[in-house]
Amino acid sequence: MKLAEARDLDQSDAFATKRAQFKLPEGVVYLDGNSLGALPRGVEEAVQQLVTNQWGKSLIRGWNEHDWIDLPEKVASKLAPLLGTKAHCISCGDSTSLNVFKTLAAALSLRPARKIILSDTGNFPTDLYMAQGLSQLLAQGHELKTVAPEDVAEAIDESVAVLMLTQVDYRSGKLHPMAELTQKAQAVGALTLWDLAHSAGAFQVELDACNADFAVGCGYKYLNGGPGAPAFCYVAERHHKALASPLSGWMGHAAPFAFDHEYQPAEGVRRLRVGTPPILGLTALNRALDVYDGVDMQELRKKALALCDLFIEEVQTRCPQVELVGSKNRSAYGSQVSFRHESGYAIVQALIAEGVIGDFRAPNVMRFGFTPLYIGYEDTVKAAQTLQQVLEEELWRQPEYMTKAKVT
C-alpha cells in the first residue's frame, strides 16, 4: 500500500480523533502498546493534581476528602464494561502475578479433592511460576501440568481442579476460545482462571457470557495505566460467598478500622484487597481508562484486524527473510503480529533506532502490537518499510544491537 493511500484511510477512520488523546513522541511508530501502553493525555495532570493538591495539602485527610479509599472500586467500574461483567466482580490492585496467586489459591480451595492445575506451554512464565510456588506452599500434592496450546481441550479431564490459561498467547498472539474451553472444563467439574493480560482493552472480553470462574489482567498494557500500573482480578458472582483469599490482609477485612485481632473477610471481591490501595498508580489508571469513553469495541477490533492484515501483507511482500508466526486468519489472534528470525533481537534493536518500536521475545520472536486508538494505517506501512530497510541494508548487524539489555 502506498503511504498516501494509508493516510487517506487514517483520515476516514472512526478513531481519527482518538490519537490526539495520547502523547506520543514525534517520529516514533509505537508498536509496543501491548507491553507498555502509551501515555494518555490528562494522566500527567491527574497525577500532578493528586500529588500537589491532594497528598500535598490534604495529607492523611485525603483518604476521606478525596475518596482515595474507594478508588479501586471506581477503577473497577470503568474496567467492567471492557471485560463484559459488573464492577462488583472486579478487584483492582496488586500485580498480575500476585492476582494469579490469589485467584488460583481461591479456585483450588473450591476443588479440594482435585490436584491438577492444567495450563499450556505457551503461557506466560509468571503464571506458571506462581502455580509452582503456590503448589509447593500448599504442600497438598498439587501439580502443574502443561500441554501444548493446541492440546489443551483434550487434556481436560476429571483430575483437573483449575484450567489456568492466558487468553492471548504472549508470543504467537493465538487466542484460546474462552467460551468453549470454559464449558469443557466446567462439564468435568473443573474451574477456569483466565489471564487477560493481552485481552483487556484490546477487544471486548466477555467474562460473564463465557461463564468464566476467575480472571486476572494487567493495567499497563492495552489499558495504558503506566509502568507497573495496578492489575485486576475477577471472580464470578456465584463464587463470592465461598471465596477465600490466601492473603488475608487488613484491607480485605470486613472492618479494617475496627482493628480486630481476628480476620473476618469483607463482602465479595473486596476481600481480595490485601494492603493499602496504590493511590498513585490507581490515579493514573483511572484517568487513562477515560480514553475508552465512547469507544465501540467491535469497531476497535475491526480496525485492529485491518492493521494486522495490512502489516502481514506489507511485511510478506517486502521481507522474505522473516517468517510469520501462526496463520493469516487473524480472527484467531489477539491484537499483535509476530515474525520469526534467528537474529530477531538485533533486528528489533535496529528497528527501534530507526523509530519503530516493537519488542523481542526469546528465543526468536519479533513482536508488534497494534493498538487502534493511536496506531494508524500510515504507521503500519511505515513500520513495514523500515523493517524492509533494516533487513535489506543489514542495519541490524551493528555490534551494539547484539548485546541484550536487562529488559527485552
Ligand SMILES: *Cc1c(COP(=O)(O)O)cnc(C)c1O
Ligand atoms: C504481562 C503479563 C503478566 C505480567 O505480570 P506482572 O505481575 O505485571 O509482572 C502476567 N501474565 C501475562 C500473561 C502477561 O502477559
